[in-house]
Amino acid sequence: MSNHQKRLSVPNSWPVERKTETYTVKAGAGPHGEAGVPLLVLLRDVLGYVDSKKEARYALNQGSILVNGDAITDERRPIGMFDIIAFSERDEYYRVFPDEGGRLALTPIDGDSAGSRLGKIVNKTQVPGGNFQLTLHDGTNVRIEDGSEYATNDSLVVGNEDKEIVAHFVYEEGALVTAVDGQHAGKIGTVEEIQVTLGSGSNTVVVENDEGGFETVESYVVVIDENFTGDDDE
Secondary structure (H helix, E strand, C coil): CCCEEEHHHCCCCCCCCCCCCCEEECCCCCCCHHHCEEHHHHHHHHCCCCCCHHHHHHHHHCCCEEECCEECCCCCCEECCCCEEEECCCCEEEEEEECCCCCEEEEEECCCHHHEEEEEEEEEEECCCCCEEEEECCCCEEEECCCCCCCCCCEEEEECCCCCEEEEECCCCCCEEEECCCCCCCCEEEEEEEECCCCCCCCEEEEECCCCCEEEEHHHEEECCHHHCCCCCC
8 A cells, every 4th residue: 555645635734735746745653543643744844844755764773753752663554633742852842733724733832731631522332341442533442431511512621741631711601612524714702602413414603703603513522621712722
């Protein structure tokens, strides 16, 4: 199987120029599915810290580049929405956040903020023994004893080291959200109304903001708080 990906056919979320060259690196197996951006693309094309795959491999083998608290050695490791990238030797930290247009961008954050990451609950199940398992958008599973206060579409902040829940943001009218897909990707606002669609259709969300607001499908929004907009991280 080829390790190359045609630039013209990469997902819209990838921050790469499509017409400069024919190919780019292909994402390896891992979280975020097909939308995950290879770490090499961020190191080379976005940050400019390396010029080639060889340089990226050398840098990664030093063990000083962390993703969600773990040292990464595979330059093809998929990076996606709300991942935390830390460069320990540079004392630099970034959160992957959707930019307008849907492209993933790197938002600088401080070291304290880099200790945890945001995740949207996409599934909630009861497991043997009576506990509950919450599955987040990137495939992370969080076990809890009491699942009564958690629901799909809520968001959690989870510690990178201990995987403990640091904060819980409820998906409800009045919640601060960001759109992560669709024509309004990257926009932020407050949920004004959740419109429930009967049958198999998708629920829609009316979001208000200073630009007049927008309407999108429920699966395209993620609940955040002001600390995840990038405004207060400097």
